[in-house]
Structure formats: C-alpha cells, structure tokens
Amino acid sequence: MASNVTAYKDLTPAQPLDKKTLNNMVWKSMMLQASFNYERMQACGWLWGILPGLQKIHTNKEDLSASMTHNLEFFNTHPFLVTFVMGIVLSLEQEKADINTIRAVRVAAMGPLGGIGDALFWFTLVPVTAGITANMAISGSLAGPILYFIITFGVQMALRYWLMYWSYSLGTQAITLLTKNAKEFTHAASMLGVFVVGALTCNYGATTLGMMIPNGTTIDETGAEVANFIDIQGLLNGILPALIPLALTMMCYFLIKKKGWTPIKCIALLLVIGIVGCVFGIWSGDYTALVPVPWHA
Amino acid sequence: MDVIQIVLLAIATFIFAIDQFSLTELIYRPIIACPIIGAILGDLNTGLVVGGTYELMMIGNMPVGGAQPPNAVLGGIVAMIFAVKSGFSVEESLGASVIFAVFGQYVVTLTFTLTSALMAKADKAAENADPKGIVAVNYMAMGILASLFAVLAIVAYVGGSAMSGPLQNFSTTFSWFMGGLGAAGGMMRYVGFAILLKIMLANDMWGIYFAGFAAAALLGNVSATSGATLLLVAFIGIAIALYDYNMNVKIKNIEGNGGMSDGI
Numbered sequence: 001m002a003s004n005v006t007a008y009k010d011l012t013p014a015q016p017l018d019k020k021t022l023n024n025m026v027w028k029s030m031m032l033q034a035s036f037n038y039e040r041m042q043a044c045g046w047l048w049g050i051l052p053g054l055q056k057i058h059t060n061k062e063d064l065s066a067s068m069t070h071n072l073e074f075f076n077t078h079p080f081l082v083t084f085v086m087g088i089v090l091s092l093e094q095e096k097a098d099i100n101t102i103r104a105v106r107v108a109a110m111g112p113l114g115g116i117g118d119a120l121f122w123f124t125l126v127p128v129t130a131g132i133t134a135n136m137a138i139s140g141s142l143a144g145p146i147l148y149f150i151i152t153f154g155v156q157m158a159l160r161y162w163l164m165y166w167s168y169s170l171g172t173q174a175i176t177l178l179t180k181n182a183k184e185f186t187h188a189a190s191m192l193g194v195f196v197v198g199a200l201t202c203n204y205g206a207t208t209l210g211m212m213i214p215n216g217t218t219i220d221e222t223g224a225e226v227a228n229f230i231d232i233q234g235l236l237n238g239i240l241p242a243l244i245p246l247a248l249t250m251m252c253y254f255l256i257k258k259k260g261w262t263p264i265k266c267i268a269l270l271l272v273i274g275i276v277g278c279v280f281g282i283w284s285g286d287y288t289a290l291v292p293v294p295w296h297a
Numbered sequence: 298m299d300v301i302q303i304v305l306l307a308i309a310t311f312i313f314a315i316d317q318f319s320l321t322e323l324i325y326r327p328i329i330a331c332p333i334i335g336a337i338l339g340d341l342n343t344g345l346v347v348g349g350t351y352e353l354m355m356i357g358n359m360p361v362g363g364a365q366p367p368n369a370v371l372g373g374i375v376a377m378i379f380a381v382k383s384g385f386s387v388e389e390s391l392g393a394s395v396i397f398a399v400f401g402q403y404v405v406t407l408t409f410t411l412t413s414a415l416m417a418k419a420d421k422a423a424e425n426a427d428p429k430g431i432v433a434v435n436y437m438a439m440g441i442l443a444s445l446f447a448v449l450a451i452v453a454y455v456g457g458s459a460m461s462g463p464l465q466n467f468s469t470t471f472s473w474f475m476g477g478l479g480a481a482g483g484m485m486r487y488v489g490f491a492i493l494l495k496i497m498l499a500n501d502m503w504g505i506y507f508a509g510f511a512a513a514a515l516l517g518n519v520s521a522t523s524g525a526t527l528l529l530v531a532f533i534g535i536a537i538a539l540y541d542y543n544m545n546v547k548i549k550n551i552e553g554n555g556g557m558s559d560g561i
Contacts, residue, residue, distance in 0.1 A: 074489030137349030198509025274481025287476025
C-alpha cells in the first residue's frame with residue numbers, strides 16, 4: 001500500500017467536474033455496496049462510484065494511484081446519502097488538498113449520515129409507504145407495488161442528485177478559505193477524523209461474549225426455583241463498555257503497524273479467533289457450540 | 298418442472314440478490330419481488346398477496362445499521378414458490394420459507410467474508426492505477442453473492458418443501474461454524490479501523506481517539522441519544538477541531554507578526 005504518500009505530485013487544481021461526470025457518479029453511487037465486505041465495508045464500491053471523477057482530476061498515473069489507494073480504506077455510510085460525501089471529497093481532490101485532509105474529511109462525513117439515513121428511510125419513508133401500498137397489493141391491485149417503487153425510488157434519486165451538487169459546490173466554496181491555513185486545517189481535520197474513528201470503534205464494535213456461567217439456584221418470593229448465572233460480558237461492561245472491540249482494534253493496529261502484518265493476515269487470524277471461539281461457545285450469538293460447554297445455552 | 302420457469306426464476310433471484318445491497322435497494326422488497334416471482338410462476342395474484350403480507354411483516358425488520366435479519370429476499374422468493382407450486386396458504390408458505398431465509402443469511406455472511414479477501418486484489422488494482430481492476434472486483438463480489446442465491450432458489454423450486462428437513466439438520470449441525478463465521482465477520486471491521494489508525498494516529502492524537510470512544514460509549518448507551526450517536530459525536534468532534542484550528546492559526550499569526558514575541 002502506498003499509504004505513506006501524503007501529497008499529490010501535481011498540485012495545480014483540476015478543472016471543475018462537468019455535469020455529465022457528476023450525473024454519472026450519481027448513478028454509480030447506487031453500486032456503493034456491490035462489494036460490501038466485513039473488513040472495509042463499502043470501500044471498493046465507494047471507489048467505483050467516484051472513479052469517473054478521480055480519472056478526470058488526476059491525469060498522471062502516480063496521483064491516480066495514490067488517490068485510489070487512500071479511497072480504498074474503510075468506508076461506511078448510508079447508501080442513499082453517499083453522494084454528500086462524494087461531493088465534498090471530490091471538491092477536495094480537485095483542489096489537490098493534502099491526502100491526510102481528504103481522508104479526515106471523508107471519515108468525519110461518513111459516520112453521522114448512517115443514523116440520519118436510517119431514521120429518514122427505514123423508519124419513516126418506507127414504513128409509511130408500505131403501510132399504504134401493502135394493503136392495495138393484498139387486495140390484488142398491481143398499483144400497490146408500482147406506487148411503492150415510484151415513491152421510494154423517486155425520493156431516493158432526488159436526494160442523491162441534490163446532495164451531490166449541493167455538497168460539491170459547498171466543498172468548492174469552502175476550500176478557497178482554507179488553503180490559506182492548509183497545515184492548521186489538516187491538523188484539525190485529522191483530529192476530527194481520529195475522534196470519529198474512536199467513536200466508530202465503540203459504535204460499530206459488536207463483538208460480545210456469550211458466556212453465562214451457571215451459579216446455583218435461588219428461591220424467589222413465589223417459591224419457584226430460579227437459576228443464577230454469572231454474565232461475563234456484564235462484568236466486562238463494568239470495566240469498560242465495548243472493551244473487546246477496543247482490544248481487538250488495538251491488536252490489529254499493533255500487528256499492522258509494529259509487526260508489518262498485511263490486512264489479509266489479520267483477517268485470517270480473526271477468522272480463527274471467531275470460529276474457535278464458537279467451537280467453545282465463547283462468543284455471543286444464536287448457535288450451538290461444538291464442544292458441549294456449561295456456559296453457552 | 299418447467300425449464301423456462303427455472304431459468305427466469307434464477308435470473309430474477311440473481312437480480313434481487315444484487316438489489317438487496319446495491320442498485321435501487323427496493324425491488325428486492327417482497328412487495329415488488331413477490332409479484333414478479335408470481336408472474337414468472339403464473340400466479341400474479343398470489344404474488345401480490347404474499348408480497349403485501351410479507352412487506353407488512355418486514356416493516357419491523359429493517360436492514361438498519363448493519364444488523365442483518367434472516368434474509369428477506371430468499372424468504373420471499375421461496376414463500377412464493379411454496380404458495381404457488383405446493384398450494385400452501387400464505388401463512389404456511391411464509392413459515393416453511395424461514396429455513397431458506399436462514400440459509401440466505403449464511404450466504405450473505407460467507408460472501409462478505411470472501412469479499413474481504415478480495416480486497417487484496419483491489420489494493421493491487423489501486424496501486425497500479427487500474428480502474429478496470431476495481432470494477433472487476435465489484436462484479437466478482439456481486440457474481441458470487443447472486444449465483445449462490447440463484448442456486449438456493451433453484452433448490453427450493455426443484456426440491457420443494459421436502460428440502461426443509463435436510464436444511465434444518467445441516468443448520469443445526471453446523472451452527473457453530475456459521476456462528477463463528479458471523480462472529481469473525483463482526484471482528485473484521487477492526488482491521489479496517491486499524492488501517493485508518495495506522496495512518497491517522499499521530500502520537501499527539503491518542504487522547505482524541507479515546508475521547509471519541511468515550512463519547513460514543515456515553516451517547517450510545519442512553520436510549521434518548523443512541524439513535525443519533527455518531528451525529529452528536531461529530532458535533533463534539535467539530536467543536537474540538539475548530540478550537541484546534543483557531544488556536545493554531547492564532548499561534549501562527551503571532552509568530553509571523555511578533556517574531557521574538559514568544560521570547561518575552
């Protein structure tokens with residue numbers, strides 16, 4: 001990975017992107033999750049989406065390679081709102097901003113959109129639309145599914161289109177103010193980025209223990225016998241919530257940074273940890289441990 | 298058994314499988330997918346009824362924040378096959394399709410794991426500034442997911458509800474393996490974080506990293522704020538970043554103007 005590159009070779013700002021390229025990327029943004037995976041989530045689909053812009057902006061091969069490499073890092077946001085991040089990142093790429101700045105802005109922008117998008121679409125628009133149209137379908141009307149599609153797809157595409165243009169012009173305007181204090185801006189943006197990655201570690205970190213150690217029984221006030229358990233995860237939460245996600249992140253950081261491990265090697269290690277853990281019923285989840293252990297129901 | 302039906306069914310399933318994560322993220326929804334499957338199997342009306350019913354069931358079962366419900370795509374398709382071909386009632390077919398929905402979820406877990414390994418290929422393409430390589434990785438990932446889904450749909454069509462028993466057995470016997478794959482899948486994002494940190498985490502930023510972690514732990518465990526955790530975290534982060542920016546600009550200006558002023 002050429003992740004040690006921090007600045008582009010060619011620092012002359014590129015021509016603003018034309019409407020055709022921007023529209024092309026609005027449509028490509030639909031493929032954000034095409035290669036969704038556990039390691040980097042939407043990263044590869046994200047890069048696919050902004051490639052038309054990057055190819056216009058970075059005319060020499062080295063810069064294009066540097067840009068593609070840093071845009072292939074962990075990425076996750078709401079699929080319907082991704083064009084907001086696209087617009088801002090492209091405006092920074094176009095100005096040939098420092099790569100650390102672009103990375104930090106990308107990380108800071110992608111995080112909050114997830115919650116907003118879920119609230120907007122999956123908790124509001126889709127249930128309301130489904131509530132109206134599902135009954136039409138059940139009574140045999142083809143208008144049900146058609147209406148459902150027109151409403152939800154229409155809102156989604158309008159939002160994708162508008163967000164792309166809005167954030168692209170927003171970013172282009174803001175950048176001229178910031179070039180004056182570029183070094184200070186990069187430091188501040190990196191701070192925000194690191195802050196958000198810290199939050200993601202806790203917020204996306206879902207690894208928990210499923211160990212409930214039987215600890216005798218007690219009689220409750222009705223006289224019934226109640227089984228007692230020691231919940232190991234509960235004890236860990238008392239020390240630090242999301243302790244395991246933090247510890248595993250630090251482990252990967254150490255292996256990659258200090259031991260020079262490749263990401264794929266870390267993934268293989270985590271696969272082993274995950275599967276061996278479930279053989280012994282250590283991780284939480286709805287499964288039956290291979291080895292019969294008392295703590296995993 | 299109708300070859301044309303099988304082919305159309307496989308194509309439709311292929312498209313829905315991709316659509317559940319990419320494209321419109323809408324036509325895979327039962328209310329749209331089931332009528333289409335119904336039309337293929339020659340019973341549009343049953344498709345509308347099953348689709349409408351399943352859609353209402355799913356409103357409380359949204360793909361929110363990366364949590365995966367037992368797969369709705371395959372559940373809907375298989376429920377349709379049972380309703381039309383085996384003459385099950387709507388409730389019976391939805392019930393019988395559950396084990397297929399579980400298998401659909403297995404396939405998703407497996408694909409998301411395999412695609413993590415494909416990222417090494419994507420890294421190569423990025424290093425060589427090769428956009429075609431990136432596109433190829435995306436198509437490959439979609440191809441794996443969609444083909445496996447199509448195979449499961451054909452199994453349901455050919456094997457019918459008789460397949461439920463063996464699938465159930467398999468699922469019970471190997472649940473530790475799929476559970477382990479799921480647990481490992483949940484851990485792989487830490488590699489993604491670690492790579493970001495490797496680049497972003499200068500020595501003066503460790504405190505900021507843990508402050509972000511603490512902010513999310515606080516806001517995420519209060520029911521009133523947990524839905525907006527990352528937005529609120531961003532507000533705090535922006536305040537810190539703005540302060541840092543303003544301070545550093547001020548320092549720079551003082552140094553620039555005064556020259557010796559910091560020497561008292």
